[in-house]
Amino acid sequence: MHSIWKGTLSFGLVNIPVKLHAATEDKNIKFRSLDKNTNAPIQYKKVSSETGDEVAKEDIVKAYEYGKNQFVILEDEELEELKEKNDEKSVDVIDFVNLDDIDPIYFNRSYYLSPDSGGSKAYALLRQCINNTNKIAVAKVTIRSKENLAVIRVFENTLMMESIFYPDEVRPASDVPGVPEETNLSAKEIKTAEMLIEQLTTTFDPSAYVDNYRLSVDELLQKKLAEEKDIAKPTGKPTEQVTDLMSALQASIDKSKKSKKKEDTKKKRVKKAT
Structure with a gap:
């Protein structure tokens, strides 16, 4: 497992x-878009x-849209300067709290922490x-300049770090439309629903879900x-992309030679005809 x-x-x-490692991975199957013709x-x-x-x-610059079609431009140099100021790779513990005090809505991404050279005892x-x-x-930690x-x-004998949202990044539940305040429910309805929940209650086993x-x-x-x-292969010839400077120069020279040769041949034919 490589470190971030x-x-x-x-x-x-x-x-x-310590070293930081991604604890999860995206398993979604990714598709490409093709021209069906x-x-x-x-x-x-x-x-x-x-x-x-x-x-x-x-010719592309970064900008923030503060109003409809109104932008303030940020230069790469300005962002790089801010990045250098805020790119200290440290995890600074601020407080210790109970896990139950944090609602799951705040959790974002999970990372494993492993001890680097000389850190095993303090880690343990x-x-x-x-x-x-x-x-x-x-704790507070800077990841990719943020x-x-x-x-x-602790997760299975390993220290796990989970980034969490700041309070102003969590939308208020009160903004959700159509949520009923109070509804008259009969004791029978409640008891029947609770019985169903009890029947479906089990020990959480992640491997049971796919x-x-x-x-x-x-x-x-x-x-x-x-x-x-349904195996698809492009019907046309693949476009050759010249990425190396020397290759580009050589290609230009070869093209120029061919063009000159054709021009000389054409001149000779015209001369013979006259």
Whole structure:
């Protein structure tokens, strides 16, 4: 498992060199869009909404839209300066709280923390203390230039860090339309529903749940491949892309030679004819 970055986990005067690893992965099956007439992949170009012309990478700038078609431009140098100021790779513990105090709506992404060179003992100490006190740590960490709020807990003998949303990033539940305030429910209705919940109650086993749609799509793909059915290949010749400067120069020279040779041949024919 490769690490995303190396840094320091600090609580009090204790500093633990750690490595950060992604704890989850996206298993969704990704599709490409093809031209159904030629089976060639569709390319998406960046074009100006005003002229419709394609815009070169070096001519694209970042901007924030503060009003309808009103922008404030941010230069790459300005953003890079801010990035350098806020790119310290450290996990700073602020508080220790009870896990039950944090509603699951705040949880965002999960990461594993592993000890880096020389950090094993301090790592084990923090893990043991979190287990003994049944607490979790609240910390701040910068990931990809964004300062995140996070919690650190123990998961299967490994310290896990989960980034959580700031309070102003969670939309108020009171804004959800159509939610009933109070509804007259009979005691019989409530008792029957509670009995159903009791019958469906079990011990949580993650392995019992699967993504049936993804498995069905994968099964369909494997079947098509095995039967060599609906296999798409571009009907035209692939476009050669010259990416190397020397290759581009050589191609230009060769093209110039061919053009000159044709022109000389044409001149000779005209001369003979006269």
